[in-house]
Amino acid sequence: xxxxxxxxSRVITQGITGSAGAFHxxxxxAYSPIFVGGVTPGKGGQWFDxxxxxxxxxxxxxxxxxxxxxxxxxxxxxxxxxxxxxxAGIELIVCITEGIPANDMVKAWRYLQGKNCRLIGPNCxxxxxxxxxxxxxxPGHIHKPxxxxxxxxSGTLTYEAVGQxxxxxxxxxxxxxxxxxxxxxxxxxxxxxxxxxxxxxxxVIMIGEIGGNAEQDACAWAKHNMTKPVVGFIAxxxxxPGRRMGHAGAIISGxxxxxxxxxxxxxxxxxxxxxxxxxxxxxxxxxxxxxGLL
Amino acid sequence: xxxxxxxxxxxxxxxxxxxxxxxxxxxVDDAVAAAEALGGDFWVVKAQVHAGGRGKGRFKEVAAxxxxxxxLAGAAEVPGKGGVQLCRSIDDVRAAxxxxxxxxxxxxxxxxxxxxxxxxxxxxxxxxxxxxYVSVLxxxxxxxxxxxxxxxxxxxxxxxxxxxxxxxKKVWADPITGLGSWQCMQMAYELGxxxxxxxxxxxxxxKGIYDTYLATDATLVEINPMVISSTGDVVALDAKVTIDDxxxxxxxxxxxxxxxxxxxxxxxxxxxxxxxFIKLDGTIGCMVNGAGLAMSTMDxxxxxxxxxxxxxxxxxxxxxxxxxxxxxIITKDPAVNCILVNIFGGIMRCDxxxxxxxxxxxxxxxxxxLVVRLAGTNAELGKQILAESGLAIIPADTLADAAEKAVAxxxxx
Numbered sequence: 001x002x003x004x005x006x007x008x009s010r011v012i013t014q015g016i017t018g019s020a021g022a023f024h025x026x027x028x029x030a031y032s033p034i035f036v037g038g039v040t041p042g043k044g045g046q047w048f049d050x051x052x053x054x055x056x057x058x059x060x061x062x063x064x065x066x067x068x069x070x071x072x073x074x075x076x077x078x079x080x081x082x083x084x085x086x087x088a089g090i091e092l093i094v095c096i097t098e099g100i101p102a103n104d105m106v107k108a109w110r111y112l113q114g115k116n117c118r119l120i121g122p123n124c125x126x127x128x129x130x131x132x133x134x135x136x137x138x139p140g141h142i143h144k145p146x147x148x149x150x151x152x153x154s155g156t157l158t159y160e161a162v163g164q165x166x167x168x169x170x171x172x173x174x175x176x177x178x179x180x181x182x183x184x185x186x187x188x189x190x191x192x193x194x195x196x197x198x199x200x201x202x203x204v205i206m207i208g209e210i211g212g213n214a215e216q217d218a219c220a221w222a223k224h225n226m227t228k229p230v231v232g233f234i235a236x237x238x239x240x241p242g243r244r245m246g247h248a249g250a251i252i253s254g255x256x257x258x259x260x261x262x263x264x265x266x267x268x269x270x271x272x273x274x275x276x277x278x279x280x281x282x283x284x285x286x287x288x289x290x291x292g293l294l
Numbered sequence: 295x296x297x298x299x300x301x302x303x304x305x306x307x308x309x310x311x312x313x314x315x316x317x318x319x320x321x322v323d324d325a326v327a328a329a330e331a332l333g334g335d336f337w338v339v340k341a342q343v344h345a346g347g348r349g350k351g352r353f354k355e356v357a358a359x360x361x362x363x364x365x366l367a368g369a370a371e372v373p374g375k376g377g378v379q380l381c382r383s384i385d386d387v388r389a390a391x392x393x394x395x396x397x398x399x400x401x402x403x404x405x406x407x408x409x410x411x412x413x414x415x416x417x418x419x420x421x422x423x424x425x426x427y428v429s430v431l432x433x434x435x436x437x438x439x440x441x442x443x444x445x446x447x448x449x450x451x452x453x454x455x456x457x458x459x460x461x462x463k464k465v466w467a468d469p470i471t472g473l474g475s476w477q478c479m480q481m482a483y484e485l486g487x488x489x490x491x492x493x494x495x496x497x498x499x500x501k502g503i504y505d506t507y508l509a510t511d512a513t514l515v516e517i518n519p520m521v522i523s524s525t526g527d528v529v530a531l532d533a534k535v536t537i538d539d540x541x542x543x544x545x546x547x548x549x550x551x552x553x554x555x556x557x558x559x560x561x562x563x564x565x566x567x568x569x570x571f572i573k574l575d576g577t578i579g580c581m582v583n584g585a586g587l588a589m590s591t592m593d594x595x596x597x598x599x600x601x602x603x604x605x606x607x608x609x610x611x612x613x614x615x616x617x618x619x620x621x622x623i624i625t626k627d628p629a630v631n632c633i634l635v636n637i638f639g640g641i642m643r644c645d646x647x648x649x650x651x652x653x654x655x656x657x658x659x660x661x662x663x664l665v666v667r668l669a670g671t672n673a674e675l676g677k678q679i680l681a682e683s684g685l686a687i688i689p690a691d692t693l694a695d696a697a698e699k700a701v702a703x704x705x706x707x
Contacts, residue, residue, distance in 0.1 A: 020611075024641075076543060101511055101541035102432055109437040110469040125640070137610070139640045139671050154586020155610070156638040160693060163638065163669055180585060183437045209586055212434040235589040238574075238596045239605070246570040246585025246607040248540060249434070254452045276597045277590035278694035 002174040003194040005133040012066040013038040021072030031140040032133045036064040057088040071095040079104035095122035105183035119185025125155040125177035146171015151191035152207035164281025173201040180247025188218035203229040210236035211249045215262040219269035232271040234259045295537045298342040300415040302535035311502035316417030325391035328416040336419030339390035341377035341411040348377035351401035425519035430507040438466045447519035473504040495528035511541030567619035576601025579624035579633040600701035617650025632704035635666045644668040644676030663703035667696035
């Protein structure tokens, strides 16, 4: 059943009546009719395309039994929205919002500790189990159901990887965009663990980028625990130090977070590294053949 | 957003951090007046630029080319006067301000172009017994703020981390309780500050920089050096503060301090058009949607033997006008001899991109080869629009194909 989301997920959108929230709820619901409502304070009792709108997440959860929330709340209020979802008992929180102050996320991250919930994002494209559940802003039509997991900090670069897989005839079990901010919920290690335990995933594409040490941590875990093949790419080998490359977290600072360190960690962990982002799909085909999986 | 030292010190002062008395001056007369108002017989004049290495930097207008090159190479001793000067008389203050204001400071961080100094900070000279390093920043490995300090003040923390990592002490703040007073005291004792007055003052300074970090939505507050005087008093001698760009909506006063003259003009123009743009040294201009794909496009250009001229992310929902602005900014760079447009349409539709490209070419003319790769939402329609436009656009199907064609075009093949 892939990981985290499937056709049984029950999803609400926080910020359902904003322009981005409305547009992407429509697109996602059209792809996978798993949305059961939305939240916009002050608009409770109204309807959005046949979905009930609630004033609070707690009320939405009580009435719809939602277990997943997709957040499109604007940056100044988004961390609060994450905490509201966690407090209401939502199990999977997918925060798409880009531009949340890091200090707000430090608090929200701490608030989630010890609670029975998982955060994906923020500043991410969301999560999709092709053919079953699309919760986010990714174009559904480039995906194809299958057995390759994809985890990435980036949006369009994930689409690039998916496009290459689909073109090579390889479908995807689940694709997770974990986000490019310095403080995120689910990280590379979490995603690798989930894919490793998933009987419907044969192999994983792991895409990292400059900034932080999350890729190294994931590789340290994978070296001794990952039983499935991983193909890896790191974006930003040509990025200059000290500059923030679009994503809030994509910065080489104090000699830390450069692409070469991450590539070395991948190689040390037995990840099948590609240095060209055009070769993620073809490398996966090669690896699957070598492993007798294709 | 980076702040100048005098701005950083003002924020720190408001949160109870002791800083040497001083004031910013924009003219030589103001600098002299500031020194006279401070009184005493020992002052320091400091050039206010964002780049580090000011003291060892030299001024382009007066230094020999060989000396500037030595600065860039990180030489320890270079003849002449730099961007931080100790002054023992008012005449010295005047001379220092005259050398700095309006002249171009080259440090090992600025590159050979240097930065024009528009402001100097005039402060009283300090009595220095011991120098320490202290900072607050986000520890991404556990999503908490960390107070980090070392007894090796005056040295860059990266060097200490590489050569003597055990000299760096850290304590982490729980976001729910904040940085505890006991943690500040603990840090002071770990640094060996066991004189009662000094321990207390240091702990207060640690709490002050943590408070500054939170109140100003900083991403870094660094005091290097934090100084202990011969009488055991603690003061923040130099300060570096950067602010989270994502928090500018609630840091209006700090946002008003933004000094665009410190940034590359093309980057300033791009920011106004809501584009994420960073100037690089190569020849292939890039326009891409999404930060990860934009970095990857730079990487693959290099992989095929070319050099990217920039990083440019047009964002997820760019309109035709932004595409036009993006291509305008890229074509203004005289080093650009080929442009690569790489779009993987998700929210963004490729037909909109195609129309934007045609509009931009109509507006600016096109003097260099333009390679366009469209994939994802409405890619076929976008390709058709470009093909029917009659423009000399080089179409590409895949990322590799696009990079190969762009590199070949840039090399005149």
